[in-house]
Amino acid sequence: MKTLKDLVLALINATLILVALCLFLAWQLMSTVDGITDRLTESIRIFAPVRDEVAGLRAEVSGLRADITAMGTQGVPMTRVEARLDAMGTRLDDMQARMDELAALPDRLIDTAIETAADKFARSLSAVRGCEPVS
Numbered sequence: 001m002k003t004l005k006d007l008v009l010a011l012i013n014a015t016l017i018l019v020a021l022c023l024f025l026a027w028q029l030m031s032t033v034d035g036i037t038d039r040l041t042e043s044i045r046i047f048a049p050v051r052d053e054v055a056g057l058r059a060e061v062s063g064l065r066a067d068i069t070a071m072g073t074q075g076v077p078m079t080r081v082e083a084r085l086d087a088m089g090t091r092l093d094d095m096q097a098r099m100d101e102l103a104a105l106p107d108r109l110i111d112t113a114i115e116t117a118a119d120k121f122a123r124s125l126s127a128v129r130g131c132e133p134v135s
C-alpha cells in the first residue's frame with residue numbers, strides 16, 4: 001500500500017513540475033509576443049504623421065486641380081501644369097498605397113511572430129519530453 005501511495009505522490013509531483021514548466025514557457029512566449037507587438041506599434045506611430053501629410057498633400061493637389069480647371073475655362077492653356085499635377089497625384093497615390101501597406105504590415109508580422117513562437121514552443125515541449133519529431 002505504501003508503494004502505491006509513493007507512486008501516486010511521484011506522479012502528482014511530476015505532473016506539477018510539468019505544469020510549472022509549461023506555464024513558464026507560456027509566460028516566456030507571451031512576453032516575447034508582447035515585446036514584438038510593442039515594437040511594431042511604435043513603428044506604426046512613427047509613420048502616422050507621414051501618412052497624414054500625404055493625405056494633406058493629396059487634398060492640396062485636388063484643390064489645385066480644381067483651380068486650374070477653373071482657369072482653363074477662362075481660355076488659358078494649362079496642359080503643362082495639369083500634366084505636372086497629374087504626375088504629382090500619381091506619386092501621391094503610390095505613396096498612399098505604400099502607407100496603407102505599412103499600416104497593414106503589423107497585423108501580418110504579429111500573426112507570423114505568433115505562429116513562429118508557437119512552433120518554437122511546441123518544439124521545445126517535444127524536446128523536454130524527449131520525443132523530438134523527425135525532420
